Amino acid sequence: MRSRLGQAGTLLRRLEDLLLSLLLTTMILLATGQILLRNLWDYSLAWGDPSLRLMVLWLTLLGAMVATREHNHIRIDLLSRYLPERAGRRVRRLTDGFTVLVCALLAWHAARFVLFEYEVGSRFLDLLPLWPFQLIMPLGFAVIALRLLISSLSGYRRGDG
Incomplete structure (x- = not known):
């Protein structure tokens, strides 16, 4: 079971890495x-600018998913830097837990x-339904919330050893 999860x-x-590379290129x-x-x-392609706007949305959320996966996301951790190691870990878990709630809320409202x-x-471009292109919003925030929840519960952080 564990190997299948791996x-x-x-x-x-x-x-994720392939999508990011292809999208950016x-x-x-x-x-x-x-x-x-x-x-x-x-001259310009009529579909070019709207497509670029959607690609920016996808690139942003895929990038945030990867940053969370790598524990390299933006976080405000001023307090935990000055606390002893054990207390700093607790503060990071608490802030991760709060971030899980925020991302879950964002995923919920993005789905709505x-x-x-x-x-x-x-x-989209008067040709295709727009909603499939927007699915990255609830999906991205849900993946971020899940990764942070797992990280918060396991206590793993790069540098925590």
Whole structure:
């Protein structure tokens, strides 16, 4: 059972890293293409800018998921830096627990937002339903909350030994 979880975790890591790489490469190429088209031929792709906006959303949340996975996310830990090691760990667990609640709340409301977009029938480029492209919001915040919950319960932190 444990090895299957390890394999699933490895697969998820690879998928996240692959998506981030592909997304960033695509964004760079598309943005560069848009700039060249506008400056050289006074033309742009109508789908380019809306696609870039969605890609920024995906890149941001995938990046946050990876940062949380690597225990390299932004945190305000001024207090824990000046406390003894044991108390600092407790404070980090407490702040992680609070962050879990915030991310879970964000995941819940993001899911409600995506459901609303589904019900309203919002379209991307007047061609495709918008809601599948927005699923990264509840999914991303849920993954972040889950990772922080596991980290908080296990007490693991890089540098805690």
